Amino acid sequence: xxxxxxxxxxxxxxxxxxxxxxxxxxxxxxxxxxxxxxxxxxxxxxxxxxxxxxxxxxxxxxxxxxxxxxxxxxxxxxxxxxxxxxxxxxxxxxxxxxxxxxxxxxxxxxxxxxxxxxxxxxxxxxxxxxxxxxxxxxxxxxxxxxxxxxxxxxxxxxxxxxxxx
Amino acid sequence: xxxxxxxxxxxxxxxxxxxxxxxxxxxxxxxxxxxxxxxxxxxxxxxxxxxxxxxxxxxxxxxxxxxxxxxxxxxxxxxxxxxxxxxxxxxxxxxxxxxxxxxxxxxxxxxxxxxxxxxxxxxxxxxxxxxxxxxxxxxxxxxxxxxxxxxxxxxxxxxxxxxxxxxxxxxxxxxxxxxxxxxxxxxxxxxxxxxxxxxxxxxxxxxxxxxxxxxxxxxxxxxxxxxxxxxxxxxxxxxxxxxxxxxxxxxxxxxxxxxxxxxxxxxxxxxxxxxxxxxxxxxxxxxxxxxxxxxxxxxxxxxxxxxxxxxxxxxxxxxxxxxxxxxxxxxxxxxxxxxxxxxxxxxxxxxxxxxxxxxxxxxxxxxxxxxxxxxxxxxxxxxxxxxxxxxxxxxxxxxxxxxxxxxxxxxxxxxxxxxxxxxxxxxxxxxxxxxxxxxxxxxxxxxxxxxxxxxxxxxxxxxxxxxxxxxxxxxxxxxxxxxxxxxxxxxxxxxxxxxxxxxxxxxxxxxxxxxxxxxxxxxxxxxxxxxxxxxxxxxxxxxxxxx
Numbered sequence: 001x002x003x004x005x006x007x008x009x010x011x012x013x014x015x016x017x018x019x020x021x022x023x024x025x026x027x028x029x030x031x032x033x034x035x036x037x038x039x040x041x042x043x044x045x046x047x048x049x050x051x052x053x054x055x056x057x058x059x060x061x062x063x064x065x066x067x068x069x070x071x072x073x074x075x076x077x078x079x080x081x082x083x084x085x086x087x088x089x090x091x092x093x094x095x096x097x098x099x100x101x102x103x104x105x106x107x108x109x110x111x112x113x114x115x116x117x118x119x120x121x122x123x124x125x126x127x128x129x130x131x132x133x134x135x136x137x138x139x140x141x142x143x144x145x146x147x148x149x150x151x152x153x154x155x156x157x158x159x160x161x162x163x164x165x
Numbered sequence: 166x167x168x169x170x171x172x173x174x175x176x177x178x179x180x181x182x183x184x185x186x187x188x189x190x191x192x193x194x195x196x197x198x199x200x201x202x203x204x205x206x207x208x209x210x211x212x213x214x215x216x217x218x219x220x221x222x223x224x225x226x227x228x229x230x231x232x233x234x235x236x237x238x239x240x241x242x243x244x245x246x247x248x249x250x251x252x253x254x255x256x257x258x259x260x261x262x263x264x265x266x267x268x269x270x271x272x273x274x275x276x277x278x279x280x281x282x283x284x285x286x287x288x289x290x291x292x293x294x295x296x297x298x299x300x301x302x303x304x305x306x307x308x309x310x311x312x313x314x315x316x317x318x319x320x321x322x323x324x325x326x327x328x329x330x331x332x333x334x335x336x337x338x339x340x341x342x343x344x345x346x347x348x349x350x351x352x353x354x355x356x357x358x359x360x361x362x363x364x365x366x367x368x369x370x371x372x373x374x375x376x377x378x379x380x381x382x383x384x385x386x387x388x389x390x391x392x393x394x395x396x397x398x399x400x401x402x403x404x405x406x407x408x409x410x411x412x413x414x415x416x417x418x419x420x421x422x423x424x425x426x427x428x429x430x431x432x433x434x435x436x437x438x439x440x441x442x443x444x445x446x447x448x449x450x451x452x453x454x455x456x457x458x459x460x461x462x463x464x465x466x467x468x469x470x471x472x473x474x475x476x477x478x479x480x481x482x483x484x485x486x487x488x489x490x491x492x493x494x495x496x497x498x499x500x501x502x503x504x505x506x507x508x509x510x511x512x513x514x515x516x517x518x519x520x521x522x523x524x525x526x527x528x529x530x531x532x533x534x535x536x537x538x539x540x541x542x543x544x545x546x547x548x549x550x551x552x553x554x555x556x557x558x559x560x561x562x563x564x565x566x567x568x569x570x571x572x573x574x575x576x577x578x579x580x581x582x583x584x585x586x587x588x589x590x591x592x593x594x595x596x597x598x599x600x601x602x603x604x605x606x607x608x609x610x611x612x613x614x615x616x617x618x619x620x621x622x623x624x625x626x627x628x629x630x631x632x633x634x635x636x637x638x639x640x641x642x643x644x645x646x647x648x649x650x651x652x653x654x655x656x657x658x659x660x661x662x663x664x665x666x667x668x669x670x671x672x673x674x675x676x677x678x679x680x681x682x683x684x685x686x687x688x689x690x691x692x693x694x695x696x697x698x699x700x701x702x703x704x705x706x707x708x709x710x711x712x
Contacts, residue, residue: 022187022189022225023187023225025225027228027262027263027264027267028262029267029303034351034394035337035351035353035392035394036337036339036340036351036353037311037335037337039264057473058472058473058474058475059475060475064599091280091286091466091468092276092278092279092280092284092466092468093468093469093470093473094473095279096399096401096428096430096439096441097430097439097497099399099430099432100399100430100431100432100437100438100439100497100499101437101499103397103432103433103434103435103436103437104432104435104436104437104499104500104501104517105499105501105515106434106435106501115276116274116275116276116286117274117286118274121221121274122223122225122230123189124189124190124191124221124223124674124711124712125191125711126191126193126709126711127193127288127289127290128676128709143673144673144674144711145671145673145674146671146673146674146675146676146709146711147671147676149607149641149644149647149671150599150601150607150609150641151601151603151604151605151606151607151641151644152644154604154605154644155644
């Protein structure tokens with residue numbers, strides 16, 4: 001048992017040294033809202049920055065965050081060209097409601113379904129949403145954040161601007 | 166165990182040896198110091214401190230990845246089965262994935278269609294993990310066709326049990342037929358077949374004759390599904406069928422099972438409507454027919470069609486599908502009154518309506534163990550199990566203040582949790598106000614009221630009975646800290662006073678949360694994160710991080 005703990009500890013040490021700017025996975029299958037299977041490599045902003053936000057219809061803070069960003073999204077896009085991609089982790093209980101939900105909310109975002117949580121697992125999202133990443137033009141994860149508190153979007157935007165540099 | 170050790174060692178060598186790859190992971194540590202409280206139902210804890218820990222380590226190099234997960238339950242937390250006690254490597258895999266081909270060996274999570282024939286998944290807060298350990302293959306021979314195959318055993322605490330084999334095919338006609346690529350109508354068809362194998366040496370006697378039952382060693386489920394979309398219209402359907410499967414859930418009857426699920430929706434900018442209907446009959450499909458833990462070893466999943474409420478009193482009666490039989494409908498409607506209209510005001514107004522009704526099947530008993538059990542009519546319904554209606558109006562009152570008001574009516578039949586009693590009828594009112602003081606500070610107030618016709622009865626011991634009020638104040642400051650204070654109090658016909666003080670700190674992907682007080686089991690959303698928690702009384706803490 002000690003060996004396991006030691007080897008995990010060793011791996012973490014290596015990891016902390018190596019973890020700078022992990023690449024976002026590009027080979028994970030997702031579903032688009034029109035039922036197509038696509039690879040996570042479709043998530044990109046052609047030289048720009050991507051905000052990747054994991055959410056679910058039943059998650060209040062997720063909805064508050066995506067609603068709040070919607071208010072300022074046009075300004076953000078104008079200033080930085082940033083694009084927000086929302087990944088729903090709703091399971092089959094609510095996955096069929098995601099497309100109507102996004103339309104009903106009038107969200108201007110690109111949305112994909114990750115019902116089996118393949119992308120969430122590959123990106124170490126854990127069990128709690130919302131969970132937000134900033135991906136730079138090279139496809140590297142430059143910032144990540146768990147949870148949403150009113151005003152968190154201000155810091156998110158600061159990080160988007162930093163990712164442009 | 167040895168294999169896991171070798172794996173752990175191996176992966177750690179790889180991480181050092183294979184340059185160009187990357188190591189990422191996430192760690193979670195939850196603990197509680199709980200005291201007995203008979204009123205709320207928290208248990209006595211001889212160890213004083215209970216903890217669940219896990220660390221997922223993932224190595225990725227191009228299309229190749231490998232992972233392992235440490236789990237430790239040194240005194241599993243309340244709500245977890247005692248069988249989790251222990252620690253070790255609970256999950257490991259290697260995987261190679263490209264657009265047209267993917268293979269995973271080791272533990273994997275997979276779902277066919279809506280999960281009615283196969284869903285291997287985990288919910289770490291509920292202590293459910295039915296990951297398959299075996300091989301998972303995906304192959305895309307042409308654009309528009311995806312084939313999947315799995316074979317494996319299901320995780321059962323620290324072991325793997327049963328044997329599950331399955332195949333799935335999905336065809337996207339628009340991708341397959343070049344002329345339809347840009348078509349407005351999109352059609353996806355799918356089908357799956359899953360079989361489990363189990364030895365049949367156990368002796369189970371028929372009710373009347375006393376003969377030993379001839380138990381099938383192989384049980385199969387198969388399903389077909391359709392996903393159709395045209396502009397704003399969408400239609401999804403799946404039908405699944407299960408062969409004879411006498412088991413503990415259906416009390417060893419030979420009736421075949423089936424489920425039909427339908428979802429239709431229409432949406433456009435600012436408006437959406439969705440209707441779902443479902444009929445389930447004897448569809449509990451598990452790896453081990455005699456398994457006594459009701460949540461373990463499920464191979465399939467039948468989605469519940471009621472809404473997942475998040476306010477405390479509305480989610481007090483979470484509904485789970487009765488896989489033995491139920492029929493339900495659900496409707497959901499969302500509308501956004503635009504800015505600068507009469508009802509929209511300066512910032513617009515959102516309205517969300519939801520209703521669901523779930524009933525038992527209309528069945529006629531024809532015998533006990535060893536017979537077909539019962540017959541049922543397709544459209545006939547029996548007892549009401551669950552129903553709800555909710556209206557939520559949310560509105561931004563000024564640039565700093567947001568308000569949401571919700572009214573809900575919930576009907577709940579305790580029989581679905583296995584105990585008799587009168588049906589509960591509850592009215593719930595919720596007010597939720599967020600005031601953004603400035604860029605970095607905000608305060609949120611939530612008040613809830615529940616009026617119920619149910620009365621607490623010590624013999625049944627349902628802690629949700631009676632009339633309740635609740636208040637919550639949450640203060641977020643510097644975008645990183647939060648403090649929240651809440652209290653739920655039964656002021657009439659009920660028992661319990663659930664007070665709670667929590668605080669937390671978030672920095673990037675790291676989050677620490679500490680709470681003290683009495684916790685009811687259910688979904689809790691505070692400090693900007695939602696999670697499922699068991700009943701407890703005392704101190705709880707949770708640390709999560711990703712790297």
